[in-house]
Amino acid sequence: MPYRNLKELGFRKPQLISTDKEINKKFVLSVPRESGVYVVMVQCDIKRLRGQSNILYIGRSRNLQRRMKYLLKYFYLQILLEAGEGIRPEMQ
Numbered sequence: 001m002p003y004r005n006l007k008e009l010g011f012r013k014p015q016l017i018s019t020d021k022e023i024n025k026k027f028v029l030s031v032p033r034e035s036g037v038y039v040v041m042v043q044c045d046i047k048r049l050r051g052q053s054n055i056l057y058i059g060r061s062r063n064l065q066r067r068m069k070y071l072l073k074y075f076y077l078q079i080l081l082e083a084g085e086g087i088r089p090e091m092q
């Protein structure tokens with residue numbers, strides 16, 4: 001199911017994750033601290049068992065603001081690792 005179909009279920013306009021921390025901070029602060037459902041999506045369709053979708057993950061949280069904060073921290077860590085600037089775990 002593409003994200004555009006979820007709009008019919010009451011999902012608001014998607015927010016793109018930026019490399020600008022201030023933009024993301026404003027977004028996180030705008031998210032309610034209530035429970036709810038969130039969708040992580042990508043910009044291109046991914047092949048599925050049946051058809052394709054741009055939805056990567058659908059999750060639920062008791063505190064949406066805290067979950068968005070966690071997801072953005074993970075996003076920044078991945079950027080640092082790809083750039084070779086983050087701490088890499090030791091391989092055993």
